[in-house]
């Protein structure tokens with residue numbers, strides 16, 4: 028049989044299995060990952076209208092709450108899914124575009140900032156924009172004042188490292204710098220003692236490993252967020268939590284993510300042998316060749 032047909036049939040069966048169990052699945056918890064909300068849509072930006080549509084749907088069908096509330100809440104007997112909204116990187120439009128829409132819907136979100144960008148480290152800016160394949164001038168990061176405004180409106184700020192490395196590529200010292208220095212600066216600039224960590228790229232076993240996860244716990248972070256397309260399971264490690272990336276305004280896709288019928292993606296990704304993952308998704312293991320190397324030592328900090 029044609030491989031495309033096999034794939035479509037398998038996907039259809041797995042989705043059906045997810046739908047059948049959906050109605051029995053109490054206590055569902057889902058963390059969603061966004062990046063940027065602005066009218067000029069591209070692969071990682073959502074149009075404000077799409078973001079508004081998503082929030083409208085979520086507030087009707089789910090209970091939207093902070094990451095920590097979601098982790099700590101006992102939802103065992105609750106048929107309404109608990110959902111947390113997170114934003115990666117620290118784009119200025121999280122304040123200018125996403126926040127007003129969130130306020131209209133009575134929800135807040137968490138933003139994990141690439142701390143070197145807010146510190147206006149030029150090397151971090153060049154590195155980050157080359158990761159995005161954008162010109163430096165086309166990207167605008169939040170300022171510390173912006174981050175303060177988000178906090179005033181009930182949003183949470185956490186760390187997305189200093190300059191967005193693939194953490195699993197770094198030495199132990201490099202991991203310590205990226206996690207420790209960013210946490211230190213969040214405390215100094217915003218007075219935040221208890222913050223969450225969101226790992227750049229975020230795929231456990233590919234960009235994040237056990238050294239990273241345990242360093243996050245040891246350095247006093249509250250939790251760690253990965254990217255793995257499935258809901259949060261009761262036995263998940265608090266420092267390696269799964270999230271769904273939302274990169275389209277499709278409510279059909281969103282509904283599948285919330286219901287659980289897409290969870291098989293995350294399970295496959297987590298359990299796929301390394302050699303196969305490298306063959307199927309080689310870019311998951313590679314830093315872009317033209318990006319400046321991430322900082323990896325306290326002595327080289329600007």
Ligand SMILES: [Zn+2]
Nearest residue numbers: 115116227228
């Ligand atoms: Zn990122």
